[in-house]
Amino acid sequence: MIEISGAVPTDVVEPDTLDQPTPEQRAAGVGSVAAHYGDPTREQRTLERAVGVVDRSHRGVLVVAGAERASWLHSLTTQHVADLLAGQGTELLVLSPNGHVEQHAMVAADADRIWLDTEPGRAGDLLGFLEKMRFLTRVEPSDVTADFAVLSLVGPEVDAALAVLGVPTLAAAEVDPAPGPKFPAGTVRPGPTSRYAVAALPAGGWARRGRLGVDLLVPRADLASVVDTLAAAGVPACGLWAYEALRVAARIARVGFETDHRTIAAEVDLLGPAVHLDKGCYRGQETVARVHNMGRPPRRLALLHLDGVVSDTPPPRHAEVIAAEGRVVGFVGTAVRHHELGMIALAVIKRNVPGDARLTVAGQAAAIDPGAGD
Structure with missing residues (x-):
């Protein structure tokens, strides 16, 4: 340091x-x-x-x-x-x-x-x-x-x-x-x-x-x-x-934070910055092409707003994101205190989770930012 x-x-x-x-x-x-x-x-x-x-x-x-x-x-x-x-x-x-x-x-x-x-x-x-x-x-x-x-x-x-x-x-x-x-x-x-x-x-x-x-x-x-x-x-x-x-x-993902052992590039918005889709073969290219041609990767990157009522401490990395019915629908990558937005987190969630879903993370209510994708 x-x-x-x-x-x-x-x-x-x-x-x-x-x-x-x-x-x-x-x-x-x-x-x-x-x-x-x-x-x-x-x-x-x-x-x-x-x-x-x-x-x-x-x-x-x-x-x-x-x-x-x-x-x-x-x-x-x-x-x-x-x-x-x-x-x-x-x-x-x-x-x-x-x-x-x-x-x-x-x-x-x-x-x-x-x-x-x-x-x-x-x-x-x-x-x-x-x-x-x-x-x-x-x-x-x-x-x-x-x-x-x-x-x-x-x-x-x-x-x-x-x-x-x-x-x-x-x-x-x-x-x-x-x-x-x-x-x-x-x-x-x-x-x-x-x-x-x-x-x-x-x-x-x-x-x-x-x-x-x-x-x-x-x-x-x-x-x-x-x-x-x-x-x-x-x-x-x-x-x-x-x-x-x-x-x-x-909404910039980090490997090790907004990724786990099964993350693919399309799930964390890395196709544009880091992946060329028409350059020929490389390790893992078949999966990239197949998922892209299907058009809907199984998960997506979302920005969550946390209410901070239960705790003013950001949840830990890879804390579970839970839907209202108690089903685990994703995980938190990085949670921070933002000087204007309050407590926010980048999370990887299932694609079929609706934008207005009622979610919880480490006991805190969470809402998906409407600008974070479909």
Whole structure:
């Protein structure tokens, strides 16, 4: 964790281990990140109305070098990255043979390498999969989490914060909507379905535009220096709680939170950002195509509003969502206190649950946000 006065680390306030460094990461010098810096509500407002920097240095970071890196990743993952160029970013999934989501990674390319940053504690599994699939391909994947770390700039004034670091304004993120079921072959353009501009940081590393802000990859030894530079320019540090509150409100799913062992990409709105539906074969592709052509995946992502009367504590990850008749219809992924919306949660629920259903989560009444899908 970056040492800033008032920082409250996640391992003090959050029992969930998914946002904690693994023992291997701790041995390599990867510490906890800050849940908040004393006032999570103010920090949310900062990220929503101005700009702040969030320590996400617990994320795993891999790098893939070698002449065949793009075509190799293209053949293994859900995204069209065969022609990925320096200065381009996207996101991708690794699926099981049955099409269930196993890994999610954000992507950035420079002139010599493709960088993958993934959920805390998952870099080892992702590297293990990639190593098994090398065969005679000219690629060299490696785990560089001990040397590089992720920070995130979030807020409408993010361009001014980038200028402080010597980075030009990055183009807005572009995400193509998924085509309709049984679309004609060749109608999905080649190339990534999500396109995120990437630019080099003058002192090393890069900046990448994304769906929720701009991620910075910096040498781990320079973390404190980057945060200090931003602070001197009026960009405060904000905690992970604030970042997660904005993510939940934006309905952006996280693997390990809004997923379980049988989640498919269509259930958690990842077809557009991370899945190219007309790129050829990869592991799990048959399930993706079959479910998409049917047009109705069995579950869907929903934003729930919790009444907070029974308890003012957000329910735990994977708490059951229960219908009025007592039937379990889904689970909560991430529940947060939002500074305007109150207690809200991202949940994965059965598709046939009506939008006006009376639900409960951990004893609290819950209602589906009408903008969260059909």
